[in-house]
Amino acid sequence: MPGRGDRGGKKEKPKDTKGTLVRIIRYLMKYKWIVLTLLVCSFLANVGNLMGPRYAGKAITVAEEGYKEGVGKVDMEQVKYYAMIMFVLYIGSNILNFLISVGMARVGRHVAENMRRDVFAKLMKMPVGYFDRNQAGDIISRVSYDIDVVSTSLSADVIHILTSMVTVVGSFIIMCTISIPLVLCMAFTIPVSILFTRRMGKITRPLYAKRSASYGTMNGFAEEMFTGQKTILAYAHEAEVSEKFSGINRNAAEAYRDADGMGMRMGPTIGMISNIGLAAIGMGGAVLYMMEIVSLGQISSFVLYSRKFSGPINEISNIINEIFSALAAAERVFQLLDHPEEAADIENAEVLEKCEGSVEARDVSFGYIPGKTVLHDLNMKADPGETIAIVGHTGAGKTTIINLLMRFYDPDSGMILVDGKPHDTYTMESLRRNYAMVLQDTWLFQGTIFDNIAYGKENAVMEEVVEAAKAARIHNYIMRLPHGYNTVITEDGGNISKGQKQLLTIARAMLYNTNMLILDEATSNVDTATERQVQKAIRSLMKNKTSFVIAHRLSTIQNADHILVVDHGDVVEQGTHEELMQSKGAYYKMYASQFE
Secondary structure, three states, X not given: OOOOOOOOOOOOOOOOHHHHHHHHHHHHHOOHHHHHHHHHHHHHHHHHHHHHHHHHXXXXXXXXXXXXXXXXXXXXXXXXHHHHHHHHHHHHHHHHHHHHHHHHHHHHHHHHHHHHHHHHHHHOOOOHHHHHHOOHHHHHHHHHHHHHHHHHHHHHHHHHHHHHHHHHHHHHHHHHHHOHHHHHHHOOHHHHHHHHHHHHHHHHHHHHHHHHHHHHHHHHHHHHHHHOHHHHHHOOOXXXXXHHHHHHHHHHHHHHHHHHHHHOOHHHHHHHHHHHHHHHHHHHHHHHHHOOOOOHHHHHHHHHHHHHHHHHHHHHHHHHHHHXXXXXXXXXXXXXXXXXXXXXXXXXXXXXXXXXXXEEEEEEEEOOEOOEOOXXXXXXXXXXXXXXXXXXXXXXXXXXXXXXXXXXXXXXXXXXXXXXXEHHHEOHHHHHHOEEEEOOOOOOOOEEHHHHHHHXXXXXXXXXXXXXXXXXXXXXXXXOOOOHHHOEEOHHHOOOOHHHHHHHHHHHHHHOOOOEEEEEOOOOOOOHHHHHHHHHHHHHHHOOOEXXXXXXXXXXXXXXXEEEEEEOOEEEEEEOHHHHHHHOOHHHHHHHHOOO
């Protein structure tokens, strides 16, 4: 058999910072011309900011020289000229910085859009096992919160860091041209800042990863509790649930505190180191001025450039926390994108178009977790048009058989044949399209009743939908609604009863014309009187179709061509209703217990 469905137990890949950065850059490269333009604008803005203090120093030097010559000897025209240049440079730099902010916000939004599209497309290719093992809230957290964190960081931080590096390097070069002795006065602050930042990065990064994971856990718990709110109220478990949420919320808050608390130490510490460097410049500059090695203009320019040099370092140390948070969030997103997809179709797989409906299982064994087999040596055969009923106690393995028939999972051993060929030789899409399903857990989406019934059939017309609704005994109820078939139902059909939701899914299956049918407790949510009517409709639906029926009410499957009695993953009995009743085995006891 080709690759089996995802069973779990796999450890997530170790974190790869370089790989994460490379993948983020790949998303940015889709907008490379915009990003390059913004980088050029950023470079020009930084050049303007860097040249401003240079002209300020020249203005001070002109004033100093004029003052030495005597009162009124200062060349004010030249001072005004330098001041005007500074004004133009700073105004132009601010305009460019505004355009850069707007541009990166747009790029960040597009990157988030692309990442969400890729993640959602990936989720559509995931094996069923992934959703069985992961909380829906945690998955939603990766799609929403984690991608938002990455987008925000791209919008606000990436260009800022790149331009800050230009400012730091440019400032350092200009300071070297002004006075090497003054550079030596502050040189010790550079390695200290770098070593401290690297050390703090190693400490804070795991804390931000823990914070993202704790938020995913909290969202997963909240989604689970909101879904089961009625059950919580019915069992009066509000206090217990609130207490449990408080614990999870406390863990998330503590993870947030640990990450941000540790990260917030970086800015003040780097600022303190920079201020120590500034003090060293002041002391050294005073000595050098008295020794007539530097002028006041040089000292003032150097001080301004030292602030230009240390300012971006302080800012980077402040936003480095956001970078680490974004990296942790991006890793969670990329872990999802790297997860193995559903088993691919084999090479030259056939398209199952005109299915006759012959299904056979030969010595099929399966376990959701490696080493723990839940279905043992299943043998079953359904000829075209036959009805196979599968009965057994809860947890016996009935739904597992359905999962294997639909190829939600692949067997560990043995094979399942459809029309005489192993079902993995067909494309997965065409195989599943040949089954119509009505499950106990109904699913409806937000939209009109017409859209929900016509979900499985493209280009369905109103007459076909109405005919299917009538067959499912739901038409009269629909016509009593304000807008009939155009009535919009809320997500998951929250504004209609469970029985009505199940009837709508039955109507959906009736409209979906296939030769194979799966009914998993299809009438479990309808009343007895409605069930009798629906059973008539289902019998009409099952006519000339190979049907697999899971039922707890054994009275509904007496007319099945073959009945499988499953217990703890083994088929302990099989035969017709009459044969099994005569043998007075497990089926007989189950049947009798329902009428005692």
